Amino acid sequence: MGKSLNIEIKDRQFELFIKEETILNSINRISKQIHTDLHDKNPLFICVLNGAFMFASDLMKQLDFPCEIAFIRLKSYQGTASVGVIREVHGLIEDVQNRNVVILEDIIDTGHTIEYLIQSTLAKQPKSLRVATLLFKSAALQADIKADYVAMEIPNDFIVGYGLDYDGYGRNLKDIYKIKE
Numbered sequence: 001m002g003k004s005l006n007i008e009i010k011d012r013q014f015e016l017f018i019k020e021e022t023i024l025n026s027i028n029r030i031s032k033q034i035h036t037d038l039h040d041k042n043p044l045f046i047c048v049l050n051g052a053f054m055f056a057s058d059l060m061k062q063l064d065f066p067c068e069i070a071f072i073r074l075k076s077y078q079g080t081a082s083v084g085v086i087r088e089v090h091g092l093i094e095d096v097q098n099r100n101v102v103i104l105e106d107i108i109d110t111g112h113t114i115e116y117l118i119q120s121t122l123a124k125q126p127k128s129l130r131v132a133t134l135l136f137k138s139a140a141l142q143a144d145i146k147a148d149y150v151a152m153e154i155p156n157d158f159i160v161g162y163g164l165d166y167d168g169y170g171r172n173l174k175d176i177y178k179i180k181e
Helices: 020-038 053-062 112-122
Strands: 006-009 012-018 044-049 068-077 085-090 100-108 128-136 149-153 176-179
Touching: 020 053, 020 100, 020 128, 020 149, 044 053, 044 112, 053 100, 068 112, 100 112, 112 128
Parallel strands: 044 068, 044 100, 100 128, 128 149
Antiparallel strands: 006 012, 012 176, 068 085
16 A cells, blocks of 8 residues: 555645655664664653654664663643743653653654743753754744754744644644645
8 A cells, every 4th residue: 555645634635745754764864863862872762742752762772872761742722922821741750860851752843842841841950951853844933942852943834743733633644744735
């Protein structure tokens, strides 16, 4: 069965944007950078659920040195302000004090979520803190943050697949699709 170039999720049409092979090659590339930087530092990786689960899984399989992984789940609520209120739904239970920590995010667009996570993690006094993201939308960035490891930079399109969803659907897709306008 061949891969479809177009899919429908709920009421929207999406077209193939990034194939699984390209995604995995990009993850492999940053895994080598992470290995160089952290192979002897026993890092703790923090996977941001739900979106980063596929990225975290494929990245962790590439790392052949002692490390741990933990999970956090955030919920963003839009209030009257332009910046949403972020709340931890499933908080971090691991102690990060004096640890080398890497936050694993699926996508950085406005940067508000990762900015919140960086600040809340720094308050727990890690030895070092880095950010790895599968996707980075520099055109959408509104926060003063940087990612240490970026697998792919993409334009400011709405995307789905490989962990990213549209209204809860599409996370299971192997490839990444962008919305057809």
